[in-house]
Amino acid sequence: xxxxxxxxxxVSFDTSVGLFHAVKGIDLHVDAREVLAIVGESxxxxxxxxxxxxxxxxxxxxxxxxxMEFDGxxxxxxxxxxxxxxxxxxxxxxxxxxxxxxxxxxxxxxxxEEVLRFHLGMGRTERRARxxxxxRQVGIPEPEQRLHSFPHQMxxxxxxxxxxxxxxxxxxxxxxxxxxxxxxxxxIQKQILDLLVHLQAEHGMGLIMITHNIGxxxxxxxxxxxxxxxxxxxxxxxxxxxxxxxSPYTRALxxxxxxxxxxxxxxxxxxxxxxxxxxx
Amino acid sequence: xxxVLEARNISRDYHVGGTLFGAGRVVHAVKNLSxxLDRGRTLAIVGESxxxxxxxxxxxxxxxxxxSGELFMDGAAVDIGxxxxxxxxxxxxxxVFQNPYGSLNPRQKIGxxxxxPLLLNTDxxxxxxxxxxxxxxxxxxxxxxxxxxxxxxxxxxxxxxIAIARAIILNPSLLVLDEPVSALDLSVQAQILNLLxxxxxxxxxxxxFISHDLSVxxxxxDEVMVMYLGEAVEYGxxxxxxxxxxxxxxxxxxxxxPRADVESIRARLARKAAAAA
Numbered sequence: 001x002x003x004x005x006x007x008x009x010x011v012s013f014d015t016s017v018g019l020f021h022a023v024k025g026i027d028l029h030v031d032a033r034e035v036l037a038i039v040g041e042s043x044x045x046x047x048x049x050x051x052x053x054x055x056x057x058x059x060x061x062x063x064x065x066x067x068m069e070f071d072g073x074x075x076x077x078x079x080x081x082x083x084x085x086x087x088x089x090x091x092x093x094x095x096x097x098x099x100x101x102x103x104x105x106x107x108x109x110x111x112x113e114e115v116l117r118f119h120l121g122m123g124r125t126e127r128r129a130r131x132x133x134x135x136r137q138v139g140i141p142e143p144e145q146r147l148h149s150f151p152h153q154m155x156x157x158x159x160x161x162x163x164x165x166x167x168x169x170x171x172x173x174x175x176x177x178x179x180x181x182x183x184x185x186x187x188i189q190k191q192i193l194d195l196l197v198h199l200q201a202e203h204g205m206g207l208i209m210i211t212h213n214i215g216x217x218x219x220x221x222x223x224x225x226x227x228x229x230x231x232x233x234x235x236x237x238x239x240x241x242x243x244x245x246x247s248p249y250t251r252a253l254x255x256x257x258x259x260x261x262x263x264x265x266x267x268x269x270x271x272x273x274x275x276x277x278x279x280x
Numbered sequence: 281x282x283x284v285l286e287a288r289n290i291s292r293d294y295h296v297g298g299t300l301f302g303a304g305r306v307v308h309a310v311k312n313l314s315x316x317l318d319r320g321r322t323l324a325i326v327g328e329s330x331x332x333x334x335x336x337x338x339x340x341x342x343x344x345x346x347x348s349g350e351l352f353m354d355g356a357a358v359d360i361g362x363x364x365x366x367x368x369x370x371x372x373x374x375x376v377f378q379n380p381y382g383s384l385n386p387r388q389k390i391g392x393x394x395x396x397p398l399l400l401n402t403d404x405x406x407x408x409x410x411x412x413x414x415x416x417x418x419x420x421x422x423x424x425x426x427x428x429x430x431x432x433x434x435x436x437x438x439x440x441x442i443a444i445a446r447a448i449i450l451n452p453s454l455l456v457l458d459e460p461v462s463a464l465d466l467s468v469q470a471q472i473l474n475l476l477x478x479x480x481x482x483x484x485x486x487x488x489f490i491s492h493d494l495s496v497x498x499x500x501x502d503e504v505m506v507m508y509l510g511e512a513v514e515y516g517x518x519x520x521x522x523x524x525x526x527x528x529x530x531x532x533x534x535x536x537x538p539r540a541d542v543e544s545i546r547a548r549l550a551r552k553a554a555a556a557a
Contacts, residue, residue, distance in 0.1 A: 041465035041467060042465055185328035185329055185492065186328070186492060186494070186533065186537055187328065187532060187536040188328075189536065189538075190535075190536035190537075190538075193538075201552075201556075212465065212466065213538065214466070214540050215495075215537070215538025215539065216538055217540075218538060218539060218540040218541075218544065218545050218548075219538040219539070219548065238545055238549070239542070239545055239546065239549060242540070242541075242542050242545055243542055252467070253466060253467070254540075256466050256467050256469070256470040257495065257540060258473070258495045258496050258498065258499035259495040259498065259499070259541075261499050264477065265474045265477060266470035266473055266474055266499075267470065268467060268470045268471050269467035269470070
């Protein structure tokens with residue numbers, strides 16, 4: 001049994017000009033202790049697919065799937081209240097912009113402790129001790145003092161560490177990271193990726209990395225799903241993907257990397273119809 | 281041949297804070313930069329946030345003046361603090377910004393976007409301005425019928441093409457590109473990099489290319505300058521900088537860049553398997 005298994009997921013949005021299908025029949029699964037990368041360009045539906053798992057899509061979205069199971073429990077038929085108990089505790093998510101995903105009005109200590117209070121019902125002193133321990137785990141110096149800091153008093157990299165601390169607060173079984181390093185400098189990106197992979201291995205979590213950055217895929221993933229315009233183009237082990245990409249789209253994507261350039265112009269991606277390329 | 285751009289010991293200080301009761305402090309955003317750039321070449325400036333690369337871009341594009349040091353464009357000394365900015369100076373240097381969603385006025389039609397630099401900086405009659413704008417649209421890979429459309433009708437890549445067209449319509453000798461592809465998808469990035477290479481070949485443009493993406497820099501640059509806390513810690517030809525980086529910070533930067541080659545992936549998977557065993 002997989003930790004998360006989604007079959008034939010479709011997400012459509014009701015817009016003023018009719019239905020827009022953001023995700024069109026995607027299958028994916030992730031196991032415990034596995035790093036899955038979902039890679040795609042903007043509009044590929046990679047974030048929307050994961051937001052539907054988290055139940056964070058707006059009311060205009062319609063989610064259908066043949067099945068959506070997490071840890072043996074059916075997420076589709078579950079009530080909203082039951083789902084809230086799982087989301088944030090057993091499945092946690094980190095977003096792209098650390099500066100906007102934290103609440104500017106509360107200290108980071110308060111925000112971490114809120115998670116512990118809500119999901120684990122911890123008492124005050126216990127919460128405080130656990131928050132300090134979490135900040136230490138994600139590599140923030142002087143955690144006792146840092147608990148009293150507001151998000152604007154810390155750097156982008158440190159705020160992202162706080163987000164990670166909140167996400168792992170309840171020792172989730174699955175962590176979903178949506179472009180966790182896109183807003184950060186490369187040296188900080190390296191630190192955050194190393195931290196995520198380290199925590200994933202240490203806690204035996206499943207980790208889903210949503211990214212458009214091929215380099216991040218190469219540095220972190222065990223297995224990769226390539227998406228394009230709401231369709232799954234390819235699924236492969238990371239080494240297989242880079243050595244023998246099966247889908248023409250993946251091949252074009254890899255060829256467009258500047259580091260793979262051979263001539264004095266880059267090959268460009270054009271004229272793909274995703275419907276013709278769907279991985280079987 | 282005189283260099284299109286030459287900087288000698290350029291510095292820029294900013295005074296921050298400072299109230300009635302206490303002096304502020306001085307931030308040295310850019311410290312003693314010297315470089316020169318020949319026609320048709322590309323200088324890449326690499327650095328993280330706070331390294332001073334955008335301050336340098338503001339000085340080069342005559343938005344901000346240097347606090348000290350000398351700047352030469354086409355052999356002529358430029359000090360906007362003393363002389364102000366003339367139309368001739370404006371025509372020599374133009375800029376393309378990172379975010380094509382923010383750098384175009386949403387209420388201005390594309391044709392007007394392209395004609396405005398001509399209106400402000402030349403005495404060209406309206407028919408000629410229109411003619412040139414249409415030519416430029418085609419040159420950057422758009423169509424004449426896009427002339428009367430608004431920015432929201434275009435994708436990010438198309439908007440960046442419009443921003444590039446606006447920048448080169450005055451025939452500048454120097455184009456400053458401030459992270460021009462970092463907001464774009466990989467496939468669109470390739471198209472824009474190709475367009476920049478085509479335009480450089482055709483018009484002999486000189487580029488100052490500001491970026492934090494080392495793989496893009498390695499692909500496009502002739503010369504590379506690495507900035508750290510306002511200083512140039514490394515400056516040399518692309519091959520020299522990438523093959524034999526001298527400064528510890530440059531090496532840190534290279535080590536932090538994700539590697540997408542097969543050997544690196546093999547090595548990582550091997551390390552992971554060893555750790556799990």
